Amino acid sequence: MLELQNVSYEIDGKTILKDINLKIDDHFVAVTGPNGSGKSTLAKIIAGILQPTSGKIFLDGEDITELSITDRANKGISYAFQQPVRFKGLTVKDLMRLSAGKETPYSTLCEMLNEVGLQSKNYINRSLDASLSGGELKRIEIAMIFARSSKLSLFDEPEAGIDLWSFQKLIGIFEKMVEQTKGNVIIISHQERILNIADKIIYLKDGTIAQYDVREKILPQLLDSITAD
Amino acid sequence: MDPIQKKILHEVADLDALPVGAYNIRANGKSAARNSTANIEIVTKEDKSGIDIIIKPNTVNESVHIPVIISETGLTELVYNDFYIGENSDVVIIAGCGIHNCGNGDSAHNGIHTFYVGKNAKVKYVEKHYGEGEGRGKRLMNPTTVIHLEDGAKMEMQASQIAGIDDTLRNTKAYLGNDAKLEINESVMTTGVQNAVSEFTADLNGENCSCNIVSRTVAKDSSTQHFTSRLNGNNVCSGHTECDSIIMDKASVLATPELQANSTEASLIHEAAIGKIAGEQLIKLMTLGLTEKQAEEQIISGFLK
């Protein structure tokens, strides 16, 4: 379970997140909201990449506000970046190994790649460099989080750049992760089909939580407001 | 061979026993073991220190190992190795030099390797340099490689120097004939106060010849590196060089590209990039549970691979 208490984030005198109070204990929580509303900033604060200006973060009741990225990762937080990082030299296999742990058999790494729709034999030895397409990189990023199988997984717009045909498979992966980890999956998304599988939806606007409730309540309102525009 | 020499042989040539095929193992300035085969003859030079490696035309799927080991402190040697690779051959040559210096005298290996690659022959040349030992004596290595590629000849060279060499001056010069193709991949890491200088020159003389020189380096601590790669495009040809460096601590890296086209049909490209490890790369690996130090090691070893 994740809890944020009075979390604010300011940079260059600009408030990006304003007094966020949040408890997440459902398996599937989707975060949505306009571009620039602070979704990625929120995810980075949870993962420890950004330090909040004020407020506290708790994981299963433990205060993790002061913990480093590494320590949070080892406590079970995983974060799939909105823009995955490219590496010169490190291969898909290297990163999958680092994610899954040293002892994980090669065949399991391959299965995980197949799971995200990448034929493992064509990708496992490739370098994670500029030669990979955006969608391929995004899938590898998802496979890495899948491989970590930690109790809290954050995905930042995982559907971006993924073709329509693979969408259903992607949703299957999130469901499988919840099943395997019995943990929490938080997905930042603009996609109705992802919002559709969420237990709860957070609607972030101008750095504050405008709405946070069960999907059945929020989704119809959101869709209405879109058609009203 | 003593345990130290065995360990060095393992580092530079991946050998734990005598290799198959042709070989010449040089230890402390003398030939320690040699084997010629029906197609590959290794003979000692008469006029100076070194060997001739003569590969008959049409020799395919054979290999030559020529590791050099120095475990004596204060030993300095200058060695000439000439390779004559017959037409239509397809061979692998594994060279390497390891210095173990635990004394106070400087140990140095200066090797001059000249390749005469015949028409349509193909060579893969692997060269690994390694140094170790706690002595105050320096470990120095100055390899010179001269490559003559006849029409249609292809050479792929992999050179690496990852640890333990205090001072190195690497000089590589290549002359390419018609349709010849040269591919060089170099990886270098310097630490402490080490200094590495690497100079490449390729004369693209033949019609439709091409070369690609890629250098990946990591400079740590207070070490210094200087890379020069010069391409002379004298015909319808294409040349590409790339120098990519990660710089850390108080190190210094200088990259000097030089391109000269003497033909309107020459197409030459140079890319150079020097920078510290990207912060987002470290962060990504830390979100996988690695410490910053572990992340750094992973990034470097992947980069130099």
Ligand SMILES: Nc1ncnc2c1ncn2[C@@H]1O[C@H](COP(=O)(O)OP(=O)(O)OP(=O)(O)O)[C@@H](O)[C@H]1O
């Ligand atoms: N370093 C920074 N300096 C100034 N402003 C920043 C900085 N980082 C983020 N911001 C601003 O903070 C706001 C929130 O950014 P964030 O990336 O969290 O948005 P988002 O909700 O993820 O948007 P998107 O849907 O486009 O991904 C944006 O207005 C952005 O410009």
Ligand SMILES: [Mg+2]
């Ligand atoms: Mg975002």
